[in-house]
Amino acid sequence: MLQKIRKNNRSVITTWLISYLSVLLVPIVISMILYSATHSLVEKEINRANELLLTQIEMSIDSKLKGLEQLSLEVALNKNVSSFANVEKPLFDDHYYQLFNIAESLRTYQRANDYIEQIYVMYANSDTVVSTFNHTDSRGLFTLMKPGKETSFEEWRRLFDQKYVYKYSPMKYWNEGTAMSGVMFARSLVLNNPLQPYPILIILINENKLLESIPKYNDSSLLILDRDNRFIAASKDKQELQENLPSERLLGKKGLVYAEMNHDKAALSYVTSELTGWKYVSVLPAEIFNEKMEYLKAITRMGIALGLLIGIIVTIIFLRKNYMPIQVLLQNMTQRSGFRFDGKSNEYSFLQNALHHTFIEKDEISKLLKLHNNTIRAHFLTRLLKGQLEKKLSLTDSFAAHNVHFVTDRFAVLLFSIDAYGKLQTDEADASFGQETQMLHFVLSNVIEELAGGDATVYSTEMNELTACIVNLKPLLSNEEEDLVLIRMATQTQAFIKEHIHAEMTIAVSGVHNDVYGISQSYQEALETLEHRIVRGNGQVILYKEISMEAACSGRNYYYPLSVEQQLVYYVKTGNLSKSRALLGEIYETNFKDHPVSVPLAKCLLFNLASTMLKTLDEVSSISKRNFEAHAEDVERLLNCDTVQDMMAHMNRVLEQVCEWIQTDKKNQHTYLIDDIRDYIQTHFRDVNLNISMIGESFSLTPSYVSKIFKEHTGESLLDLINHTRLSAAKVLLSEHNLTINEVAWRVGYADVSTFLRIFKKFEGMTPGKYQKI
Structure with missing residues (x-):
């Protein structure tokens, strides 16, 4: 390696060696700077340590002095102390008793505070000084304290001649013949009488006890x-x-x-x-400073020398280690690219030229891939949503290859389900599964990417007739802000599509997850959320966070007990539409209003309600003259409803028609019954035993029910009809035949003539005899 440096100084080895040696100078310079700043640093650190120590001492002693402040207030409030302030010379026996009580109180205060050596109360009116053990005058106190030979009694006495005394002062005092050092705290005791001189509280603190808390x-x-x-x-x-x-x-x-x-x-x-x-x-x-400075100086020199030695060794090791990969890379590039490193330029220039030609080839391949980029990326996004990525492949390379750029590790999924195509709807049977879906998917992809703005990056693809959007949220958003961004994107997209295309859609919003492998979990959450369209209805924006909270809060079965089902069947069979709708509304409110049941339970409830309706229609059709076979198709349509709201609306329409038919049948049935009752009374009115009970038994009905039905449909009571029928026949007999009143009463069904006379006069306004004469 060193031979290469000598042969060609253009090599990167030369540059690295110079750089490493320059780097070695940095710690040396820093060490010199640190050494120059050591004295100031040590000084500050020792001073800070001393200040902390002094602050602890200050707090300890100040707490004792604050106790003296509190003690002076307690002494001022003492009745024995305050009552003696008005006493003047000469003193009497009662006054000496008061002094005894004051001394007793002062002893109590002294015992409660062990750092107090002695307590005195000086009264100016009577020139009396009371301590914990006796009393004396101001001169006696002066003799006891002996502030110094150069201080006269008059000078000492002027310390307490002020209107209000409040001071701390070092003081010598005698304790059992021994001179002691201490601190005197003097304070005037403010009493209720401002015209009298204030008593002065004097507290002596022993120096040794004051310093007990000092380390x-x-x-x-x-x-x-x-x-x-x-x-x-x-x-x-x-x-x-x-x-x-x-x-x-x-x-x-x-x-x-x-x-x-x-x-x-x-x-x-x-x-x-x-x-x-x-x-x-x-x-x-100051020797402590010098000792530490010499120690730091030795450490600094040793550190510089050791740093130079280790730095030179590490430089040689890393210089060789770092050049080895470049040497291997040069060999590989020479073999594969056809270029040969001749040593006229440095290694980086050679690698740059080789990589340039490699990038040109890569660009040509990328142009070919861009022709199929959309299809490939859609397939990649689909596998990403399903969690089917090859973990052996680098995700970074996969994202770059498919032109997918995620700026953060926070992901969510929006799932769009088309409920109505609006302006895109065509008359062709298969259009909604082809051209319409593709067109709406294209519009959705562009709209949501535009509405995302700077808050997120969005990638869209088709998933089983649904549009799925991977939302990569921008950094530095709180959890609440992320939720608001997702809701805003969903609601604005829904509003835009409804306004411009008139299309209806349901949008499911997943939770937010970390890492790209959380995208598949977000997709599963969105699918689970979309199922809640059964409960929420179409055209809604449904959040996974909301349904999770609802599921956690519900923890119950759906509300549809057997008693409610029987009550609903009864209301339908009796044709009571208002109560049937009210009960159906109660079932809906209980199961879906405040705390909706889960989707599986909602499906069970839908099947249960459809089963109840089918069973009710079957029972009604068996006793009615109507044919309810058409309503079996209505029940089948109930089972095909997508949402609970659709099912409730359809069931209300079925209930309205069924109850209307039942009411019509009941009305016709009652009309026939009224006519039969009238015929029966006309035939049997001469029978003296004719009454409501007899009529009910003849029609196999209870007397009260017969009377109620007749009254509701005619407005006339059944007893009045019997009497009117008998009186009509009686008037004919009275006018056409020469019969007695008793005979007429008997022939028209009255066994008692007095009853006949009373009823005749009630309805005709006169007696039967007068009617016969007229």
């Missing part, structure tokens, strides 16, 4: 300063830190400064509390 680090010192940069506490070496700390340089809320501390350079990180204004300072020796 201990061997390399650094931690200290606390108040608002005036006075020392409050320190973790160690307090005296040295107090003498050498450059507190005037600690400006701002937080920061990092370098200073000479006891002849050594140190880094000071500090943060300031928002609650108290205290500064929390971390002092770290």
Whole structure:
């Protein structure tokens, strides 16, 4: 390989070697830059670590100080403390009892907060200071605290002469004869009487207990300063830190400064509390920086040297490894293309020329394929929808060969079923399976590709008299946006076809799936969705997501119990059209309105309803004078209905005609019955036993039914007809024969003359005797 470099410097090996060596310089330059930035980075990291430590300390101490704020409010609300504010000298026994109670309350507060050393309440009116164990005056408190020899009592006393006192201050105090360091928190207790001086709550905090929560680090010192940069506490070496700390340089809320501390350079990180204004300072020796810098410097030098060594070795290995495929490719191209590599140009130029001639041959083959491109692509899309692709072949090559370009891995399928061809409808018997279908498929393919716009890429093909569209959705769409794009494409296509061609179609929209192998699953979902046309009806856009949710929510059988079937049969047999339609509507609403049943159950229900109608017509025809053989063809048409809506509409038409015939037959039958009853009464009115029961028994009917039927069809009660018939005969006898009233009553069927007189007067308005005289 190196000999080739010497022979011909035009070879790609020379270019690669120079490139690899240039690349090796990049990590060296980067290492130098990183090394120059190391000091700043280490400084920031250590400062950040110190700030985190100081923030933890700040939060810990501030939580204790917030507890003091809450404690001061509780003391102000204490009745014993507030009631003594108005007391003035001299003090009496009751006042001393109050002081005892106040001290007792203060002891309670002290026990609840173990970091509190002592609690005092100073009353200006009576110059009384109450603690947890006794009481004294302000001078006694001054003697106890001993703020310093240079501070007089008057100067100390002026600290508390303000109208409202609120301060933290470092303080020395005596505890069992020992001088202790601590922090004094003083705050006025605001009471209800603004005319009296406010009592002042003084709380002493032990320095050691205040620092209990501060982590201990061997390399650094931690200290606390108040608002005036006075020392409050320190973790160690307090005296040295107090003498050498450059507190005037600690400006701002937080920061990092370098200073000479006891002849050594140190880094000071500090943060300031928002609650108290205290500064929390971390002092770290600068030696730590130098130690880490030397360590990083050694690592950087070692890394550069190791990188150069490994880089040179890897360069040689990969230079040889990368050139081997080109060498093999040159040999193959030389053998197959007829070109020979002479070494006058580099390898890439030779390969470019060889590939150029190969592409020319490929273009000639592509021109031949384009002549049959549509048919081949339709076949390819059909196999893609059915999931019958050869997995051994490269999908990328297959897509490119068939001019199919998918930009994302999100796919769905739209399935179009033609319900009516509209303007494309012809009179030829086989046109809908040939020319019409092809024409509408062509229109659909162009319309949906146009309506897809920039939201998706669409490829269409014919699938068993259906038009199937593979929709490849654009990237960066959410699931909701993908659903909206599919619905928009389906509804706009349906509206366009209906407006311009007047064709009706049902569109099934599948779910969205990943990967091209999910296209076949989308196609199966679309086929399953299209079956729901039986439930939804023609001319609908049906979504797979909706039917999936409906199937998940239903989980039930269809509603058509035996009692409802018997009730429907009864309504039809009695000719009650309104109730038959209402019951049929109830069956439809229950099974298909809110939570439609599944398609298999819907088919079962259709067959069940058709069976009920056939059975009912058979029973009606056996007892009616009508011939219902023609309705057997109606039932056959019911079974051939494509949708539930079509079946319900056809069944309502059959019900209307059957019930009309039954009502006509019933009406004729009742007319014959009324005439027979009239003849029977005319023949038997002289019989004293003639009544409604006798008539019912003669016609094998119940008395109530006979009376009801007669009243409904004549408007006259059956008893009135009997009386009218008898009275008509009585009037003839009264006018033509010289008979007594009793004889007339007996001859016309009245066994009791008083009943005859009463009924005669009721209907004729006079007695039989007066009628006979007239």
